[in-house]
Amino acid sequence: KDANIVGIVVGTLGVAKYRNVIEHLKCVLKKAGKKSYTFVVGKLNPAKLANFAEVDIYILVACPESTLLDQSEFYRPIVSPLEMEIACNQAREWTGEYSTDFRDILPGASMYVENLDSGESSDSRTDVSLISNRVRVLGIRETPTVSANPGQDLVLRSEAMTVASVSENAGEYLSGRTWKGLEQKLGETPVTKAVEGQYGIAVGYQNESASS
Incomplete structure (x- = not known):
């Protein structure tokens, strides 16, 4: 609930309905007044996610077997889609039931809970963070x-x-x-002929002159 910028990490492209759950997460996050960005990074590791210091928390959309990770080396928390819904969906309550399959929170599934818009203003939907002890605003904020x-x-x-x-x-x-990453500089680098390099082992290349 304390996060303002949320990253949706796509960890699978083969599980059915992964696009549906991404759109579902974006809708829930928008109603909670949070910005969301989608990342496709391939195999997940701490170095890749560390490039985005502005993201407060990540949601991992992956197969059920890969949803729970060892987060000891990651710089930001990584949660499952269900954990995000428990925090941001005002209509969902924690019942002790848990699932790592993101398809269970989609419409028509066993754990789906409709995110109802209560119609309250953003000023009245506030609570106190147990982490920072600050008052936080829940719901859609006015667009600047x-x-x-x-x-x-x-x-x-x-x-x-x-x-x-x-x-x-x-x-x-x-x-x-x-x-900003590697610069290709297409058309700016002069073209040169390939030359034969050194070969052998590092302690003594075969075409290297012997030291006196």
Whole structure:
């Protein structure tokens, strides 16, 4: 419930209805007032997820046998779709029943609970976090007004009139990073002929001149 930015990690492309559960998760997260982004990273490891420091928590969409992971080396928590629903679906209550199959929370399944919109305003749906002891707002927040120059808005940070730029989306945030991956530089690298390199073992290459 404390997370604001949620990453949906697709860990399988072969299990039926994985697209359905992704759309279902996006809908539940949107009603809970959270931003969600989908990641397809292949084989999951801590180094891949560590590239996205702005994500607060990840939801793993995978086969039932791979849903539960050893999270001791990961920098952010990884939960199952059912655990996310327990936290964000206001209509679902914890009954002690658990399932690692994400298809069980889809419409028509045995554990499906409809996420009803209570119609309450976001100001009235608040509670206190047991982790940070801060008041948190649940539900859809009002959409901020988008200016003509996104990323150039200034907001008041303190009584000392200090200001900072605001980034409204992850794409704009990532564009400001100094490291953006390998640069191909197509057409900028001069073409050279291939030359024969050294061969042999590291202690003494065969075409290496003997030291005096």
